[in-house]
Amino acid sequence: MSYAASYALYNYYLVDPSKGHDDYSNLRLIRAFEKGLDPKSSEAGFILTHIHMVAQTGKLIEGAANVVQAVSAARNEQNDENAIADAKVGLQSILQAMTIIEANMEKMWANSLPKDYMTYRTFIYGITNQSMFPDGVIYEGQYDDKPQFFRGESGANDSIIPLLDHLCQIPMPENPLTKILVEFRQYRPKPHREFLTNIREKAAGVQVRDFLTHSGDFGVVVLYLRVLDHVRSFRWRHWQFTREYIIKRTSHPVATGGSPIITWLPNQLSAVMQLMEDVCKGSGLWAVLAEGVWSGGGAEGSLTKKEFDLIKDIMDNAVDQKRKLAKEVAKYCQDRGVDATAI
């Protein structure tokens, strides 16, 4: 079963098409396992919250494409003086979109109760890495009757966060956990795959991260860090979901998509927080923050007092959260006898 084509993204209709997707109460589910056709049920709420978020991705896509275009123009020396301004406009679009997407995400708690999750979750497990399917599953008459090991239904097939991972060039650690992230790519619909590949290759080709963090303009570094902070807060909220909806309610060690429940999500979350620290240090912002007071311009000219205060809060929080996360995961690993990077 696929996240996009069957259970989540194409599994809804609008009560009044003229009202669009902004109003959550205008969304209804088509297919469900449990009581999902009741729009107030937790299963409907679980899926419709995803829809309500993904419906707001227009500006995210526009912003990502604009950032890539601005940096490409700068690298080709066609449009150098406008490149920073254009990249800033793109980053602002991303920030606007992510603010709405995360606000909609936060409504998950009310739309879908944690206590109900295990009932319909039963039906969305995959075959990869699952103790109940040690030998895979044979689909009679298909695949030469050889056992298959498909991954299960998972938000890991969604494209919001991978798009930002690619655009921002967030480096993931080289370990078996990161391999799972790459494997999930093949479960997306072709247009999603092609778009993500395009952004990933172009961002790497023109070195978006290097441009945004070493242009000499602190304003653009601040915007880049604010985008990273959205990736962090998305993954952090998401980790809270995983704790409350899953970890507290089952000791089964593997998520529906086949990833280890305690260690996989923190692998990516801590990579984002690590990059935030590295960028802040590498760009020279860290040293400005370390002085403790905004000195009012100087070499870092474009940094305003407002930006200084904002980035200080963002970085204090990221550093603190990274430490807390590492402690929390170490404790879970100890309690459950899990090896931190094994799959």
Ligand code: HEM
């Ligand atoms: C109660 C709500 C949610 C729970 C309990 C939850 C749980 C999980 C779990 C356990 C995984 C691990 C992957 C696997 O092996 O299956 C995962 C991955 C993921 N989920 Fe969710 N999820 C929730 C909501 C969402 C929403 C609303 C989105 C956004 C559209 C989302 C996007 C993702 C992404 C992007 C990943 C990949 C993780 C990464 O790149 O770090 N999830 N989710």
Ligand SMILES: N[C@@H](CC(=O)c1ccccc1NC=O)C(=O)O
């Ligand atoms: N991996 C999650 C389920 C999950 O991710 C998911 C399943 C169906 C539709 C959307 C999902 N999104 C959340 O990441 C789990 O293990 O419960």
